[in-house]
Amino acid sequence: MLPKKRIAELAGLNGGIAAANIIAFSKGLLGLSLFSGNIVTTALSLTTLGMSTLAFFYGNYKIITSPEKIAVYKEENLIEEQDYVQALKDNQGKKIFSEDIELVISQIGRLKQKNQMLQTLLEQEFSSAEMSYARFMQIISSVVDLFYSDVRSIINRLIIFDYSEYTNVKSGKLRGLTQEQTQAKLKIFDEHVDYIHNKIDKNENILLKLDSLLLEVSKLDDVTESEIEKLEAIKNLNDLIEQTKLYKD
Secondary structure, eight states, rough: OHHHHHHHHHHHHHHHHHHHHHHHTTTTTTOOOOTSHHHHHHHHHHHHHHHHHHHHHHHHHHHSSOOOOOOOGGGGGGOOOHHHHHHHHHHTTTTGGHHHHHHHHHHHHHHHHHHEEEEEEEEHSTTTTTTHHHHHHHHHHHHHHHHHHHHHHHHHHHHHHOOOHHHHHHHHHSSOOOOHHHHHHHHHHHHHHHHHHHHHHHHHHHHHHHHHHHHHTTOSSSHHHHHHSSSSHHHHHHHHHHHHHHOOO
């Protein structure tokens, strides 16, 4: 099955060719015709048909047979929530990850909902000019960045996972491999799967910590900036942020 991007390219090419011919041969528009009796019009009509036919066969051939480029995503490539969701959906053809992809998309939706609820609660408790409000928002923003960093890592692992080779190795259709080579390849594939599952678990843990923060924020009355740091949920989120910084360093 062709990737969605390629299907869109084929649809765009063939739709463009069809639209160009409609414009060229419609009587109300350019009005070209092979049977007009006018030599110039007939020649232009033949030329248009020839170019359309060439564009159709050559264009479709190039799109279908051109090797698929593997490009990993950097932070600047994925900006909006929908960018992440679409990048995940682009890999749904890799059936081994179907449920994982749906779960990650669900996690993105839940993160958005929790973030909105936290902002609403904080705006009720503090003014946006207060240091306490700024401190809460700083921590939440850092945790959201961690979450999306994990999603980006998941997407890039999905991209480099060769699903076609995986299915061939798994079914024994990839000829010429020794038993040791087959086991080694399957072990590498399993490591990719485990990596993605670990990232999903990490993000589920982030969502759980945000739930705890929601609970504590909902109980706030008057709190100072120093007291914010003593909240259990804040301590957990700070630890998570610090651990990730150490890991990246």
